[in-house]
Amino acid sequence: MKSREIRPSVYSVGAIDWDRRLFDELIPLPDGTSYNSYLIKGSGKVALIDTVDPPMGGVLLNHLNKLGIENIDYVIANHAEQDHSGSLPRILGAYPNARLITTPKCKMMLIDLFMIPEEKFITVNDKETISLGDKTLEFIYAPWVHWPETMLTYLREDKVLFPCDLFGSHLATTDLYVTDEGQVYEAAKRYYAEIMMPFGTSIQKHLEKLKDYEIDIIAPSHGPMYDKPSFILEAYRSWVFDPPRNIVVLPYISMHGSTQKMVEHFVGALVERGVTVKQFDLAATDIGKLAMALVDAATMIIGTPTVLIGPHPNVAYAAFLANALRPKLQFVSIIGSYSWGSKAVEQLNGMIPNLKVEVLEPVIVKGFPREADFKALDRLAGEISNKHKEHNIIES
Numbered sequence: 001m002k003s004r005e006i007r008p009s010v011y012s013v014g015a016i017d018w019d020r021r022l023f024d025e026l027i028p029l030p031d032g033t034s035y036n037s038y039l040i041k042g043s044g045k046v047a048l049i050d051t052v053d054p055p056m057g058g059v060l061l062n063h064l065n066k067l068g069i070e071n072i073d074y075v076i077a078n079h080a081e082q083d084h085s086g087s088l089p090r091i092l093g094a095y096p097n098a099r100l101i102t103t104p105k106c107k108m109m110l111i112d113l114f115m116i117p118e119e120k121f122i123t124v125n126d127k128e129t130i131s132l133g134d135k136t137l138e139f140i141y142a143p144w145v146h147w148p149e150t151m152l153t154y155l156r157e158d159k160v161l162f163p164c165d166l167f168g169s170h171l172a173t174t175d176l177y178v179t180d181e182g183q184v185y186e187a188a189k190r191y192y193a194e195i196m197m198p199f200g201t202s203i204q205k206h207l208e209k210l211k212d213y214e215i216d217i218i219a220p221s222h223g224p225m226y227d228k229p230s231f232i233l234e235a236y237r238s239w240v241f242d243p244p245r246n247i248v249v250l251p252y253i254s255m256h257g258s259t260q261k262m263v264e265h266f267v268g269a270l271v272e273r274g275v276t277v278k279q280f281d282l283a284a285t286d287i288g289k290l291a292m293a294l295v296d297a298a299t300m301i302i303g304t305p306t307v308l309i310g311p312h313p314n315v316a317y318a319a320f321l322a323n324a325l326r327p328k329l330q331f332v333s334i335i336g337s338y339s340w341g342s343k344a345v346e347q348l349n350g351m352i353p354n355l356k357v358e359v360l361e362p363v364i365v366k367g368f369p370r371e372a373d374f375k376a377l378d379r380l381a382g383e384i385s386n387k388h389k390e391h392n393i394i395e396s
């Protein structure tokens with residue numbers, strides 16, 4: 001596929017990774033991804049914004065060759081992570097005059113990662129600009145998109161924002177711009193949930209800072225571009241600013257059916273009380289779906305059997321993940337069963353120190369649940385419903 005012009009002398013020159021199914025050997029990619037890179041030919045200078053994942057470096061170079069690019073003056077590194085920076089050594093080798101523009105922090109990271117010589121770098125301050133002749137690039141500091149060194153680049157004359165990971169979506173598509181808003185909303189929310197949710201406070205600041213800019217196009221480094229920026233800006237605003245919703249997220253495992261029975265009863269009890277439930281069997285679930293559900297939920301209830309005194313390892317992983325992602329949860333509890341002894345509650349509670357939540361009284365059952373256990377589950381469902389009402393948690 002050829003590179004495509006998105007504004008006069010501004011080209012999309014990245015690569016689509018249709019078949020990648022795992023990022024960081026951790027994050028599921030059900031729809032593949034892309035590594036978007038952009039070339040800007042000013043009347044005086046040429047700049048390349050971000051590169052691509054190393055195995056795709058040839059795609060980027062091929063685009064540049066076909067555009068007849070013999071010289072690049074500036075390569076902008078908005079972010080040091082390798083899916084955008086990994087082809088920098090190859091690009092700098094092919095275009096030896098190029099200087100690398102980035103933040104001081106990103107410079108040090110790129111030296112650590114790729115041993116790029118110090119003299120290749122130009123570091124910029126927040127809101128500093130460089131001129132390409134008839135086009136001007138402004139660099140906007142935005143630390144902690146999910147790493148500390150990140151910045152955004154704004155092309156003033158064309159009102160295009162290049163935010164790298166921010167607003168991105170892991171979505172392989174030939175569409176240059178968003179065509180299916182529902183599909184992109186889900187992919188972008190998944191991406192936000194998996195890597196940016198722990199930095200929600202920083203993302204809030206970035207959104208506030210961007211209010212000063214007139215933006216016609218958002219051109220992220222993953223997924224399609226936004227020619228209606230309000231779509232993704234409003235989505236982000238709801239994810240980071242809105243209070244949590246009247247939703248219980250229920251990740252669970254059942255080994256022999258006891259915890260399953262409790263989950264079934266409990267979900268019914270919550271729904272009867274007007275609470276929305278998102279249930280995830282951790283033996284089968286896509287962990288990205290769980291992360292997405294955590295963006296909006298007010299409560300997480302963990303369902304676990306007992307394995308060697310503690311929680312099932314898949315449940316421990318889900319608790320670890322929720323703790324790391326720091327969602328807006330306000331309440332947590334645990335339900336489950338054991339046969340001869342359990343410290344699952346104590347162990348799980350010890351695994352979620354980052355969650356600033358009220359821990360509700362758990363329901364732990366010896367063996368298969370009985371009438372009194374179902375009543376205890378009803379009590380917990382009622383408590384959750386009341387807490388949601390008392391805290392004015394908004395409807396799902």
Ligand code: FEO
Nearest residue numbers: 079081083084165
């Ligand atoms: Fe797409 Fe943080 O890299």
